[in-house]
Amino acid sequence: MKIVVTVKLVPDLAAAKRIDPSTKRLIRTGIDTVLNPFDEYAIEAALQLKEKLPDTTVTLFSMAPESSKETFRKALAMGADDAVVLSDPGLAGSDVWATSFAATQALRKIGFDLVLSGALSDDGNTGGVPGALAENLGVPGLTNVRKIEEIADGRIRAQRETDTGYQVVVGPLPAFVTVTMAVGEPRYASLKGIMGAKKKTIATLSLQELGIEKPVGSDGAKTEVLAIDPPKSREKARIVEAPDGATGAKAIFDFLRERKLV
Amino acid sequence: MRDVIVFVEHRGGQTRKVTFELATEARRLADALGGKAHAVVLGKGSESLAKSLQNYPLNAIHYTEDSDCDRFLLEPVVDYVEAVAKASGDAVVLVPNTMLGRDVAGRLVARLEAGITSDVTEICVENGRIGCVAPKLQGSTITTCAFKNTAYGIITVRPNAFAAAPQAIGAELIALSKPAGKSYSIAIENDVEEAAGEIGLEEAAVVVSGGRGLGGPEPFETLLRPLAEALGGAVGASRAAADAGWVPYSLQIGQTGKVVSPQLYIAVGISGAIQHKVGMQTAGTIVAINRDGTVPIGETADLLVVGDLFQIVPALTALVQEAKSAPA
Ligand SMILES: Cc1cc2nc3c(=O)[nH]c(=O)nc-3n(C[C@H](O)[C@H](O)[C@H](O)COP(=O)(O)OP(=O)(O)OC[C@H]3O[C@@H](n4cnc5c(N)ncnc54)[C@H](O)[C@@H]3O)c2cc1C
Ligand SMILES: Nc1ncnc2c1ncn2[C@@H]1O[C@H](COP(=O)(O)O)[C@@H](O)[C@H]1O
Numbered sequence: 001m002k003i004v005v006t007v008k009l010v011p012d013l014a015a016a017k018r019i020d021p022s023t024k025r026l027i028r029t030g031i032d033t034v035l036n037p038f039d040e041y042a043i044e045a046a047l048q049l050k051e052k053l054p055d056t057t058v059t060l061f062s063m064a065p066e067s068s069k070e071t072f073r074k075a076l077a078m079g080a081d082d083a084v085v086l087s088d089p090g091l092a093g094s095d096v097w098a099t100s101f102a103a104t105q106a107l108r109k110i111g112f113d114l115v116l117s118g119a120l121s122d123d124g125n126t127g128g129v130p131g132a133l134a135e136n137l138g139v140p141g142l143t144n145v146r147k148i149e150e151i152a153d154g155r156i157r158a159q160r161e162t163d164t165g166y167q168v169v170v171g172p173l174p175a176f177v178t179v180t181m182a183v184g185e186p187r188y189a190s191l192k193g194i195m196g197a198k199k200k201t202i203a204t205l206s207l208q209e210l211g212i213e214k215p216v217g218s219d220g221a222k223t224e225v226l227a228i229d230p231p232k233s234r235e236k237a238r239i240v241e242a243p244d245g246a247t248g249a250k251a252i253f254d255f256l257r258e259r260k261l262v
Numbered sequence: 263m264r265d266v267i268v269f270v271e272h273r274g275g276q277t278r279k280v281t282f283e284l285a286t287e288a289r290r291l292a293d294a295l296g297g298k299a300h301a302v303v304l305g306k307g308s309e310s311l312a313k314s315l316q317n318y319p320l321n322a323i324h325y326t327e328d329s330d331c332d333r334f335l336l337e338p339v340v341d342y343v344e345a346v347a348k349a350s351g352d353a354v355v356l357v358p359n360t361m362l363g364r365d366v367a368g369r370l371v372a373r374l375e376a377g378i379t380s381d382v383t384e385i386c387v388e389n390g391r392i393g394c395v396a397p398k399l400q401g402s403t404i405t406t407c408a409f410k411n412t413a414y415g416i417i418t419v420r421p422n423a424f425a426a427a428p429q430a431i432g433a434e435l436i437a438l439s440k441p442a443g444k445s446y447s448i449a450i451e452n453d454v455e456e457a458a459g460e461i462g463l464e465e466a467a468v469v470v471s472g473g474r475g476l477g478g479p480e481p482f483e484t485l486l487r488p489l490a491e492a493l494g495g496a497v498g499a500s501r502a503a504a505d506a507g508w509v510p511y512s513l514q515i516g517q518t519g520k521v522v523s524p525q526l527y528i529a530v531g532i533s534g535a536i537q538h539k540v541g542m543q544t545a546g547t548i549v550a551i552n553r554d555g556t557v558p559i560g561e562t563a564d565l566l567v568v569g570d571l572f573q574i575v576p577a578l579t580a581l582v583q584e585a586k587s588a589p590a
Contacts, residue, residue: 011399038518096378097371097412120518123399126380126418131368140447141336143365146511157451160335163361163520164273164512165456169335171448181501181518182511222377222412226393229404237563239555245573252528252549252574253581255565259547261468261526262493262585 001056001151003046004110005080006103006117006133007039009064009071033068035075038118038179040186045148045179046116047079047187053151057081061110063091063103069202077189077197084110088207093218100132101220105210107137112174114156119144119178127178134176142169146182263392263415264297265353269343270315271362273455275307279465280358282426284419285318287385288356289429292321294387297353300324301433302346304339305331312435319429326438332453334446340369341441347374352413354392359418359521360464367416376414379407381521383423383544396420400517400540421464422523423544456510463513468495468526469542471515472503475531475552475571479508485575486530492582498522498542500532516541531571534559551575 012032043060050056058080060072066087076083086106094102107115115137120127134141146166147159157170161180189197207216214220238255242248256262266288270281281301288299298321303312305328312325324346330338343366347353355370357363359381371378384395391408394417398405409415463469470490472482482497490497497513504514515522517537527545532538534550534557542548543562550559555568567574 096368097375100372122517126368126378127364128368128371128378128380128416131365132372135340135369135372141365141369142448143336144361161361161511162453165454165510167335167450167454168452169448169450171335180511220411222371222375222409222415223379223407224410225405226408227406229406231397231401231404234562234564237550237560237566239560239566239568241555242567242569242574245570245577248551248567248569248574249577249581251567252551252565252578253585255549256526256547261547262582 001049001053001113002111003049003056003058003114003116004061004107004112005039005042005046005058006115006130007043007060007062007072007075008036008121009033009062009068010036010121010123033071035071036118036121038120038122038181040075041181041183042116042118042179043075043078043080044186045183048184049148049151050079059084059110061103061106062086063094063099063106066204069204072202073197074189076200077193078187079193082200083202084205085202086205086210090207090217093221094216095221095223096126096128096132097222098216098220100129100136101214102207102210102212102216103129104133104136105212106205107133109205109210114151114173115176117176117178119180130176130178137176139174139176140171141176141178142171143178145177145179148177263352263354263409263413264295265350266292266295266297266299267343267346267350267353267355268299268301268320269355269357269363269366270301270303270311271358271360272303272307272311275311277311278358278421278462279426280419280421281315282318282428283421283424284356284358285315285320286426287419287424289319291354291385291387291392295390298322300346300350302343304328304342316433316435317428317430318433319431320433321431322434322436324436324438326440328440330446333450335448335450336365336369337446337448338444340366340373341444342438343370344373345438345441347414354415354417357416357418359420363418367418370416374414374416375412376416377409377412378416378418380418381420382417383420385417397544400536401543420521420523456512463496463498463515463520464522466496466522467524468493469498469515469522469524469545470495470528470530471498471500471532471542472530473500473532474502474506476503476508481572482509485572489528489575489579489582492579492586493526495524495526500538529559529563530575532559533557534562
C-alpha cells in the first residue's frame with residue numbers, strides 16, 4: 001500500500017517572539033519553521049500501518065519553500081521512506097483554495113492508496129486544506145480519525161471523533177484520512193533512523209512540472225489579509241493567596257459578585 | 263457576494279445556540295450586502311427545526327429529512343449546501359467553527375472555488391466588501407481578511423462571539439429535492455454520543471474546567487460538576503485530563519479541543535499551556551485556582567487564587583448555592 005502523508009511547515013510558535021511592538025506586525029524573520037505538530041501524528045499513524053501491512057511505503061508530501069527541504073529529514077528519521085516537496089516562487093501567498101488546488105496535482109502525480117494528514121495546522125488553524133484536497137481528488141474523506149480499526153479488501157474502517165462523541169465509519173480506498181492526536185504519540189527517531197534519513201530522497205516538483213497554469217500563490221488566492229493587529233491585552237491578574245479553602249472561596253465569590261457573575 | 267447562507271448544525275433536530283447567533287448575524291450581513299439571508303437544515307429532525315428557525319430574521323429556510331445525511335459521512339450534506347449556494351450564485355456561507363463545520367467548510371472551498379476565513383469573531387462590511395476578524399497564531403495576532411477573485415466566501419464562526427436575537431419575519435420554508443444519481447461512499451456504522459445531555463460547552467455561559475491537578479476522574483464529578491451546576495454552566499477539561507482518560511475528549515478545551523468564549527471561565531488545577539489558552543482566552547472573565555502562583559494561566563486570568571483546589575472548590579460551591587437560595 002502506498003501512503004502519502006501531507007505535512008505543512010509552520011512557524012515555531014513556542015520559540016517565536018511574535019509581534020514587533022513598534023510596527024505591530026508579525027516578526028517572520030529569524031523564526032524557525034517546524035513540522036506542524038498535528039502532522040507528526042499523521043506520520044505516526046502512517047508508520048503504525050507500515051508496521052502492520054506488508055509492502056507499505058510512506059511518502060511525505062509538502063508544499064513549502066525549497067529552503068526548508070532539510071526540515072523533512074526529521075520526519076524521514078521517524079521512519080518515512082521518502083519525501084516530495086512542491087516548491088515554486090509562484091506559490092508564495094497561497095490560501096486554502098490555492099494550496100489545495102496545487103497540492104491536488106502533486107498528489108495525483110505521486111499517486112496513493114491512502115493520504116493521511118493532521119486535522120488542523122498550528123498557524124492558520126483552518127483545517128480547510130484536507131477537505132478541499134479530498135474533494136479535488138474525488139476520494140472519500142474520513143476526518144478527525146482517532147483510530148484506524150482495519151484496512152482490508154480495499155476498504156478502511158475507522159473511529160472518528162465528533163463534537164459529542166465518536167462514530168465508526170467505513171469507506172473504500174483510495175481515501176483521505178485526517179487524524180487527531182489520539183492516534184498515539186509520535187515516535188522519536190532512533191539513531192539508526194537518523195543515520196538512514198541522510199540517504200533518503202527528498203524530491204522537488206515545480207508548478208511547470210505539474211502543468212499548473214492557473215494562477216496560484218497570492219495572485220490566485222481567494223482571500224487576502226487586510227490587517228494584522230496585536231490582541232487586546234488583558235489587565236494583569238489579581239493574585240490572592242489562599243491558605244485555606246474558605247479564604248480562597250470568599251476571594252472568588254466576592255470577585256464574581258463585583259463583576260455581577262453571581 | 264450578496265446572499266448569506268447559514269449551515270445549521272444539529273442532531274436529530276436539536277441545535278445549539280450558535281445557530282441562532284449565525285441566523286442573527288446573517289440578517290445583519292444580508293442587509294449590509296443587499297441580499298437575502300438563508301438557512302440550510304439537513305437530515306432527521308430538519309422539518310421541525312426549520313419551523314422553529316422561523317423565529318429568526320431569515321428570508322428562506324431550506325430543509326430536507328433525507329436520511330442519507332445521517333447515514334453517510336459529509337458528502338450528502340455538502341451536496342445540499344453546495345446546491346443552495348449555487349442557486350444563489352453569489353454568496354457567503356456561515357458555518358460554526360466546530361468539527362463538523364470545519365469539515366463542511368473545507369469541502370465547500372473546493373466545490374465553490376471559494377475563499378475561506380476561519381474562527382471568525384467579528385465581521386464587518388464596507389463598500390460591499392466583507393472583512394473577517396479572527397485570532398491567529400495561537401491568539402498572538404488578530405487578522406482581518408477579505409475575499410477576492412471569487413463569488414463565494416466561507417466563514418467559520420466562533421460560537422459565542424455573536425449575539426442571538428429572535429425576530430420573526432415570515433421566513434419561507436423550502437423543501438429541498440434530492441439530487442439525482444448520487445451515491446455516497448462513507449457509511450456511518452455507529453454514532454455514539456458520549457457527552458449526551460450536557461449543555462454544549464461552546465455555548466455555555468459558564469465553563470468550569472479541570473486539569474491534571476484534579477488527580478483522577480472522581481473530582482470532576484464530586485467537585486467540578488456541583489460548582490458548574492450551581493453556576494448554571496458546563497464542565498470542561500485540559501488535554502492532560504482527557505489524555506489520562508478522566509473525561510471524554512469531547513470535554514477538552516484548547517487548540518485541539520473546543521474553543522469557548524463564555525462569560526466566566528474557571529480553570530481548576532490547570533497550568534495554562536498556550537494550547538489550552540487558545541481555547542479559552544477570549545472568555546469574559548477568567549478565574550484560576552492553582553497551588554502554584556507562577557503558572558502561565560496567571561498571565562491570562564483576571565483572578566488567580568493560589569491554594570488547594572480540593573479545599574477551595576467545595577467552599578466556593580457552598581457560597582454560590584447559598585447566594586442562590588437566599589432572597590435577593
Ligand atoms: C500540538 C499540541 C496540542 C495541544 N492541544 C491542547 C489542547 O487543545 N488543550 C489542552 O488543554 N492542552 C493541549 N495540549 C497540551 C498542553 O501543552 C498541556 O500539556 C496541557 O494543557 C496541560 O494540562 P494541565 O494544565 O491540566 O496539566 P499541568 O500542566 O500538569 O498542570 C496541572 C496544574 O495543576 C496544579 N495543581 C496540582 N494539584 C493542585 C491542587 N491540589 N490544587 C491546586 N492546583 C493544583 C499544578 O500546580 C499545575 O499547575 C497540546 C499540546 C500539543 C503539543
Ligand atoms: N502547504 C502544505 N503542504 C502540505 N500539506 C499541507 C499544506 N497546507 C496544509 N496541509 C495539510 O493540511 C492539514 C491542515 O492544514 P490547514 O488546512 O492549513 O489547517 C495540515 O496538517 C497538512 O497535513
